[in-house]
Amino acid sequence: MNAIMTKFDIDADNERETRKWDSLSEIDQALRENRLTEYRIKKTWADPWSRALTIACLTILALFAAFVVYWDLFRG
Numbered sequence: 262m263n264a265i266m267t268k269f270d271i272d273a274d275n276e277r278e279t280r281k282w283d284s285l286s287e288i289d290q291a292l293r294e295n296r297l298t299e300y301r302i303k304k305t306w307a308d309p310w311s312r313a314l315t316i317a318c319l320t321i322l323a324l325f326a327a328f329v330v331y332w333d334l335f336r337g
Contacts, residue, residue: 305311
């Protein structure tokens with residue numbers, strides 16, 4: 262290696278150094294987004310209309326899944 266370090270070499274070293282920390286910034290952002298998601302879920306669950314709609318949708322999905330399993334096991 263030459264004793265003279267070009268700007269390209271310095272930039273490459275800096276880029277390698279910052280790439281080491283990219284995964285930590287992704288984890289930080291994921292934690293932040295999870296907090297926002299948790300806040301939105303809690304806020305939605307506190308609203309009576311949203312809670313009723315959520316329960317209704319989950320009930321319909323459960324009934325549909327039960328129907329499909331029943332149809333497959335006993336009719337098919």
